[in-house]
Amino acid sequence: MLSQEVQEVLKVAIMEVQERRHEMLTVEHILYGMTATARGCLVLEGSGADVELLREQLEHFFQTEMESVRPANQPEIIQTPGVQRLLERALTHIRSAGRQSVDVGDILVSLMEEEGSYAVYYLRKQGVERLDVLTFISHGLEDGSGSRGVRENAGADEEGREADDPLARYTTDLTARAAAGGIDPLIGREAELDRAIEVLCRRRKNNPLFVGEPGVGKTALAEGLALRIHEGNVPPRFREARLFALDMGLVLAGTRYRGDFEQRLKKIMDALKALPQAILFIDELHTIVGAGATSGGSMDASNLLKPLLASGDLRCIGSTTHEEYRNHLEKDRALVRRFQRIDVREPGIEDCVTILEGLQKHYADFHQVRYGKPVLRAMVELSSRHVRERLLPDKAIDVMDEAGAAVRLRQAGEGGKRPVVTIRDVERIVARMAGIPQRSLSGGEKDRLRHLERDLNARVFGQEAAISLVTRAILRSRAGLGQAGRPAGAFLFYGPTGVGKTEVARALAQCLGVDFLRYDMSEYMEKHAVSRLIGAPPGYVGFDQGGLLTEAVRKSPHSVVLLDEMEKAHPDIFNVLLQVMDYGTLTDTTGRKTDFSHVVLIMTSNAGAFEMSANSLGFGAPRPVRTDAGQDEGGGSGGDAAARKARRALEQLFTPEFRNRLDALVPFAGLTQPMMLRIVDKFVKEIAQGLAERQVNLALSEEARQHLAEKGFDPRMGARPLRRLLRDELEDPLAQELLFGGLQKGGEAVLVLRDGTLRLDVGRQGTAASAAAPKSTDKTSAKATGKTANKAADKTAGRTAPRRAPAGRGKRKDGQDTSHERRTRG
Structure with a gap:
């Protein structure tokens, strides 16, 4: 592909052929086109040619040596074999160099190989050889031998002045900036600065190196030294010193060819040595390792600086981080020994x-x-x-x-x-x-914490003891009484399924106003699954991307992390969590530490659930029924025995060092019949809130409420059977009415119990309840819409339903079992 400049050269050459009515396009025409374009003149002058003299010689050649024999109307122009060879050589050259387009310099280099042409004769007559052209296009304006013509341009004067003062071009004078008031004062770093001045006063290897984490003030130390020099608050030998900050990016910019970088750096070093009290500051010192090195070569900026650093001819201040020092500088022992390390720590x-x-x-x-x-x-x-x-x-x-x-x-x-x-x-x-709520920093958090236990009990029923344990631990952490560096809380919830373990974690996140991060541990059953949490080890795909847990906590440092069903995870997961619960940090495979000190870590487990719900002794002993107060009835000490069995099951699953790092092992009790009434109200309220957007009011008779609580009660399965029952008995009929029935444009729906069957009555606002109320056999049955459902929940909060023997639940008077009989018609 020909560049735009080459196309201009060819265009001028073709126009010259047409105007002079020459028979063919020759090499001399192409050279003439170069003398008529800006880029061509630049290359010719840079190679040492006199463009005006060359143009006169070519015009004389056209007039005396070439005839005008081509008809004016002949459209096609024929190329000579020399022109074809010239273009082919130029294209071959750029392909071998890995470039995309042919430049004017490539055309001139290729032209110089046409030995028998007048074009080469005229160029050599002026002293231009092929090597001169190659030297110019390789080194450009910075080469002294090949730029004698170019430096006469006006734009090159400024280039020459900058090249004469490399310090002005590639460095920043920090002492001059301090004199102009552009540097802030350095406070609280007197010890480190005095140590740096002592090192600078050494006879040899007088080069301090500031090493510290990002943000602790390493660069500010160098700027503070420049400010001290300006103010005269330094030893007498430093009062005339000047501090220059090297910009490695400027030094590297534009160094396309071998030797350019070394030449620039050598000029900078010579200029610094010429100043008696010059000090060089290299921020991010590790960047000089490998800077300017060619592929396969060992000469880089660090190797160029080593002789000067060791002899004391150049005083240099460097700064870098601990990680970069370990990864780059520490490997080059010859470079490190020339610097005196000064650790810069985080201030208090x-x-x-x-x-x-x-x-x-x-x-x-x-x-x-x-x-x-x-x-x-x-x-x-x-x-x-x-x-x-x-x-x-x-x-x-x-x-x-x-x-x-x-x-x-x-x-x-x-x-x-x-x-x-x-x-x-x-x-x-x-x-x-x-990335945290503003109320978490101010007095708004006090109100949240003050009512935390009340709010959690309003969301999860019958788990007052468990919620109290969690709340007390959270309050201790927020008050600053917990161990420094540990998570805000680390809990293990255990108990039967469906009793609210996951719901407590979700409600806690909402009450605290933080993010909720949930991980299902059934996905981490294999040994290699640990890498999904903390990242893949080096050498594996994605090792530099971090882990799911570490990246999520890094984005949301204030959050509730739920590890659901921990007993299904691989034991290596437990070992990884030890440092989280003890020190509040987790190191991923890239070496980055993730802070967990503001995280509430909650793990749930169903381990011991069977023991908590099993009979205490024998095959026919009655199962203890727990009341709202948590006392056992009908089972004597069976509840305590079941709890001890559940604890033993946990001890077999989790190691002592794991359990010992938890803030609390929180047992969750099984559900009781009175709890079910409140759970019914909660679930119905959630459904009613969704219907309110479609202008539908949902009501529930007292008989239907009692029926749902009785039929959905399962001590082993918790509240999930009730959720499925509501889906079948209430949500499915509602879906039919909303899509195809009388609730398409809004209205009122009442769930009532008639002849042992739940039925959904629908109608306009106020009509469904009035039509359904006389048919109810319960005098207290009234509609519990979005408003009355809340009242019913409050009324039944402290009411205990009539106790039934477990064996008699779900039987009619004739003794026939109806617990699995479907009685719905809607």
Whole structure:
């Protein structure tokens, strides 16, 4: 493919052939086209040719050596074999070089191989050889020997001036920036800065290296040194020093050919050595390892710097992180020994408050706001507590900066005094940064915690003891009385199926206002399934993508994590969770630590459910029936014995070190008959709320309510049979009426019991209930629509239904068992 410049050259050459009525397109025409285009002139001048003289010689050749024999109306122009060879060589060259298009330089290089042509004769007469052309197109304007013609251009003057001062082109003078007021003061890092000055004063290997996590202030240390030099607060030998920050990106930019990078870096080093008190600062020092190296070559920036660093001719300050130091620098022992490592640690809360107090004037003047001292402390404490992925003081400074910007934008255009940044503004910013509800940071959380137990009991019935255990543990954690670094709570819920274990976890997330993350442990039964939670090991597909659990918690650090049916998971999962419950962290396969200190970890298990519901002794002993208060009736101490058996089943499944790290083993009791009435009201209320959007009111007679509670009661299966019963007896008839019957445009539906059969009566608002009420045999039967269903739930909350012997439930007077008999007609 020919480039746009080559097409322009060929176009000029063809026009010259047509105007002069030459018979063929020759190599000389192509050279003439190069003298008439900007890119062609650039290449010719860069190779050492005189373009004006070359054009005159070619015009004289056309007039004296070529005849005008071609008819003016002949459309086709024939190429000479020389032109064909020229184009073929150029195309072959770019294919071997892996390029896509032919440039003007490629055409000129190919043209120089046409030895017997006048074009090559004229070029060589001016001293231009093929090597000159290759040198120019390889090194361009930066090559001294091949750019004598180009440097006469106006645009090249600025290029030459920049090349004469490599420090101005590739570095930033930090001392000059400090003199201009562009550097913030350094606060609380006097020890590290004094240590760096001591290293710089050494005779040999006077190169400090700041190593620390991102955000602790490594770059600020170098800027603080520049500010000290400007203020004169340094030893006398450093008062004339200048600190330059190297921009490795600028050094690498445009270095297409071998030797360009080395040449630039050598010029920078020579310029630094020429200054008596020059100090070079390389941020992210690990980037020099391998920088500028060609494939298969060992010469890179680090190897170019090593001789100067060891001799003391160049004083260099570097900075890098612990991870990059381990992965890149530590492997090059020859480079590391030339630096003196200085660890930069994260400052404490008080030190960070002092740092913000020193910086607040600069941010207050920039945003035109005011910061109070309590607000600065709130910035540090809230960011330290909730923004766990980053370190102080960086995250606290970001909070101060963003809070000032938000307040200024909110009150833009208002005159008078500067607006004041409040603690509520800080809470709003931290909540956005950490991805948590704002109420979790302020007084709104106190109200949630105060009514947490009440709200959970309103969602899940009959599990007061279990909810009390969970609530007390959550309150201890929120009060700061728990062990530092551990999760906000770690619980194991165990008990029969369908009694509300999963529902308590879901309700807890809603009451706390956090995300709910659920994982079904039946998907993690194999040994290799652990990698799905924490990520695949190195060498496997997707090892750098993290795990499902770690990535989810990293995105939602404040959440309730439910590991459902833990007994089905592989035992290796239990071992992985040990560090989560003990230290509140989980390390994935990429080495990143995920913080679980704000996570409520809940695991559910059906282990021991059979023992909790089994007969206490023998084959015919009565099963204990639990009341709302949790006492056993009719079974003596059978409930305690069943609980002990359930605990033993858990001990066989979970290891002692796993159980010992839990905040509580929370037993869930089986459902009782009085609980079923409240559960019926809850399920019917949920259905009624869905119908309200379609202008349908749902009512429930007292007889139907009692019937649903009795028929849906199954101590072994919990509340799920009731849910299926409501689906068959209520939701299926409702679906028919909503789609094809009398509720298509709204109305009222009442579920009543007639002759032992549930029936759904539908009609207009108020008519269905009045038509159904006289047929009910219960004097207290009344419709329980979306409003009355709630009242019925409150009325029956403390009422105990008549107790029935387990063996007699579901039988008629004649003794025939009707527990599995379907009695619906709708």
